[in-house]
């Protein structure tokens with residue numbers, strides 16, 4: 001589904017990703033871990049299409065298509081969505097407007113008509129109930145005055161409505177209390193299916209207890225230096241990153 | 251011949267069966283206009299607005315009120331209302347619909363009100379808008395022979411909006427009109443009055459309107475000025491409001507059209523408990539020039555005003571906001587809030603904004619401010635990252651910017667029309683009405 005090959009990225013002439021390789025197949029859940037500043041958010045942002053990064057080398061294929069040829073909104077419509085580490089507030093734009101405009105944009109890209117209002121209402125109510133969000137949140141401006149945890153749940157709500165093929169979630173667990181973690185995790189788990197994939201960026205094993213990954217990668221200095229199965233996350237939790245660094249230096 | 255003389259020459263073409271007091275007032279208006287001449291940018295109140303396009307124009311007076319029926323249907327607000335239509339300043343019986351007015355409610359063309367009982371109108375007409383207010387008010391006083399008279403008996407509550415539609419035609423020869431609107435709201439009466447300026451796409455006429463609104467004790471008037479005229483039309487308006495005790499005046503000044511539009515809005519809060527709300531929105535593009543001058547006079551203690559003007563400026567348009575709140579000496583326990591926020595969609599658009607408080611009392615709660623900015627590019631990105639294309643992302647954010655004012659607009663037909671215009675760059679498939687419905691459905695459930 002996603003194939004990142006030899007990716008080099010700089011920001012303001014500073015090298016951040018240095019030859020990164022990553023392959024994610026349909027049906028899989030991948031977790032990326034690694035020290036602060038390693039480039040994890042940069043990787044997901046470059047895949048999603050955020051401005052400000054210069055790709056100096058390498059390719060990214062999504063379902064065989066070169067994503068550097070696609071605008072950010074085209075990537076989203078094709079099923080590539082990023083849940084932000086720090087979701088921003090959009091004053092005045094109601095949640096429901098965003099959801100509807102986004103869903104209809106996706107449908108239009110598939111050559112489908114607009115979703116009928118009753119069907120849409122049913123969908124968003126169902127999904128907000130799943131995220132344990134009061135329907136009044138739909139009427140509120142996107143993230144405006146939301147608590148940290150509510151913002152994260154709102155990101156997942158968008159995912160549930162838009163059903164991405166590849167959902168990338170950047171530190172979706174940060175700032176969540178224990179109950180919210182369960183709600184968010186079950187939301188993410190409901191996105192799992194044989195034809196979808198999920199990429200989680202996290203610092204903590206805790207999230208991976210709820211969302212079991214197929215593959216775990218360690219990203220250090222802009223490169224994936226070690227990959228393994230879910231046991232690797234446990235080992236990192238117990239031993240930290242130093243041994244990985246030493247191993248990769250050797 | 252000077253510009254004022256050229257304009258006044260047309261006066262001789264008018265019919266002359268005026269009652270004597272009207273004739274005298276006309277003469278006073280003409281004399282005052284001739285003495286003042288057109289304002290120039292050296293006049294403080296016209297510093298940012300150049301009226302040479304008007305002064306140098308050649309405008310005849312329309313003599314008929316014919317208007318294409320299909321076009322009329324397309325342009326009028328689809329609203330259940332008592333409707334009075336003027337075409338280039340001439341009353342159109344055919345397009346108006348005034349049947350079934352409730353008891354105690356009079357809505358008539360000015361010409362008819364004058365010929366039926368001119369003395370009944372004489373006391374109020376011109377009481378608020380004197381010939382000294384501006385050269386344009388004087389000019390209007392000299393010419394005005396048509397317009398609208400709305401009179402509400404004490405306690406009369408009008409069940410439907412009173413809808414005044416002023417249409418401008420694309421004439422071979424440009425014309426001028428000087429409509430006069432008089433609204434007299436008796437004690438505790440309630441009404442919604444809409445002044446809607448619209449017309450043919452290429453119209454390049456000059457409309458010079460004066461509106462006077464008198465609110466007796468406890469009266470409530472919602473006044474809409476919806477300006478949707480052609481981007482070639484010239485328009486000067488002044489709205490004068492006098493409020494007695496416990497009355498409430500809600501102004502909605504929504505400006506989308508016109509090449510050059512100047513609106514003066516002046517309210518005198520003369521009785522305790524009187525309250526005025528000024529809601530304004532101007533959306534300008536191309537080379538449009540829109541100037542709003544507002545003034546609230548807190549002449550009495552315990553009076554309240556709240557003003558919120560939003561401007562959205564695109565292309566090479568130019569907006570002017572000058573808002574003044576005046577609190578008279580010893581008028582205590584005043585609340586006065588004023589805000590003007592502007593959104594520049596283009597580098598070449600320009601806004602001159604000046605909020606002003608002049609206070610001669612100490613027990614006063616006041617705030618005022620003006621901000622000008624661009625769309626938040628991070629928000630544009632956030633929306634695009636969900637698959638929403640850029641034009642729609644910008645439209646959604648622009649709608650969000652004007653939302654605060656539009657939420658106050660109680661007539662949905664108007665709110666939707668304005669939102670559609672402001673979000674005009676939306677792709678065809680974006681269905682705003684549908685979105686609004688959806689939002690309402692959520693609210694109800």
Ligand SMILES: Nc1ncnc2c1ncn2[C@@H]1O[C@H](COP(=O)(O)OP(=O)(O)OP(=O)(O)O)[C@@H](O)[C@H]1O
Nearest residue numbers: 011012016034035036037038039040041042043052
């Ligand atoms: N816009 C930018 N300008 C300058 N430096 C940047 C920019 N974006 C990222 N960087 C730098 O790139 C490096 C990688 O940042 P990134 O946010 O990808 O790290 P991360 O692995 O997500 O870290 P964390 O775990 O703290 O979230 C950091 O050193 C960061 O300071």
Ligand SMILES: [Mg+2]
Nearest residue numbers: 040041042085
């Ligand atoms: Mg990060």
